[in-house]
Amino acid sequence: MEIEKKKNIKDLSLDELKDIVTGEFFEPSFRVDQVFGWIYRQKVSSFLEMKNLPRHFIDQLNDHFLLTQIKPIQTLSSQDGSVKFLFELSDGHLVESVLIRNGNRNTVCLSSQVGCHWHCLFCASGQDGFKRNLSTGEIIDQILSIMKVTNEYVHNVVFMGMGEPFDNYDQVMKSIQMMNTDEGLNIGARKITISTCGIIPGIQKLSNHPFQVELSVSLHSADDEIRSQLMPVNKKYPLKELIHACKKYVEKKRRQITFEYLMLKGINDSVEQANKLSHLISDFDAKVNLIIYNPIQNKTDLLPSEERAVSIFQAILKRNRIPVTIRYSKGQDIQAACGQLRSNYQNKLKV
């Protein structure tokens, strides 16, 4: 079989690989458990390293599948312990992931696409436009590579890197299945968060899906006019319809939803905005994360809110009985906001 026709074995679920191995290679299904053990626990990057497999089976795997591992071409370590990784994919495209260390818990922030369709004003990933979706294997490989490079375990996963996860719904859900399964990475579904800019069909699909993952929605304003300026997605999925879909999601899943709210000086941080937000989300189970903005290059008109404005905003939400936390961006010193490292790396190459 030609190299280019070979499938990336990490794109296949356990059941899909079992169908091939038992139905076409006539091998017992426990061989697939062994293969998964080598890939997901030992993190090998060659079939030849799978020491307990018979030679003829290794040859069959080699003939039919690719087993590669993405490697970081750049890593930046922050003073706060987080590490940003820039990965080069097999076609030369670049994606970013971040390892965030919090006490003895590690969270990995994953990318789901190369670039993004949505052009949010505050985001470096959307500035270059959309290039392509990541495959299941490319999503999962970000975690495997980080585990291998750091020799550390990953406890939580957030889809908050490059791309809109609901625009790559099938691959994202399949990658979650591989993270979640015992034979894969064995990460609990509740430790996995999908963060969307507000793609209503995605929220609806997830509400009908059995996975009990966490959902967070980037809101950033309770006012359609301001939100449309910050996030063009609001023109397609305006606030009234978005909040309705979120309420339905909470009712159906019986799970709290988190709204992300980037605090931007003089844009969305007023008392009036805090009251509007409280009113918008007061009648269902939701909490708010206020995020201190990490400015990106070429966007000097967007500035982080002042501490006092953030405190007042938080107090208003609390007074209105909305659960609220303040999240300080990790990795300020390493361009850890979405898409910044990739964008800066590409700009340097252009010079």
Ligand code: SF4
């Ligand atoms: S914030 Fe998310 S949805 Fe918006 S442009 Fe960036 S990656 Fe895309």
